[in-house]
Amino acid sequence: MQIQPKPATIKNPAEQFTGDVYLDLLAAPQQDGQHMMVAKVRFIPGARTAWHSHANGQTLHVTEGVALMGTRDGAVLVVQPGQTVYTPPGEEHWHGATPDDYMEHLAMFEQADDPAMSTTWLEHVAEADYHRP
Template structure:
């Protein structure tokens, strides 16, 4: 058993190579093998978002605060808000982030396959983001 006490794992700003805008992460867990669970709290400032990406074993998002956007490739942008739960199947190309004037915070949960929990792709352009 391991207990990580509040405040012992620092909040980190995520790299611009995978996100547009200012995004913060608080790690929840990266379980050691043979477990595969990885989870983080992610806070997106207004207009911030992920790049397009996929997950080899899927992903679940639980929106805890604010209003944001979610899009699966080739489908319309969806507005998401506190209390929404989004299941993204394995291999589905998607992005998620804050609205243009609002923050959005979610818990992102995914499992790793052979140590990989996410495959990052190209950035979401301003034109793609503005289509909402």
């Protein structure tokens, strides 16, 4: 058993996010054969990801604030603290804070065999898609 050093909080890149979004890496593979990634992600009001998908799916657990999560069919889920959402492999989606409140979630996914292929980033979310609810 070993206490891991805490990595610095990072600000996520503007190419993949609208608004300020901060990430704390909580868990990453430690040995061969491990693929689990877990991060605490905090969004300021109005901040959100770009459209993206995950090779092996993703689980998001909202811990604070209210999350918006959108899909290509135009649905936007309103997710409350304590609720968990699973997105299957390859499903294009976005997630972020409401316009008026910050939001924090735990993001969990299994990396692809090539970690660079774990997440496919696409275009930014249009304002009309973000304000759909």
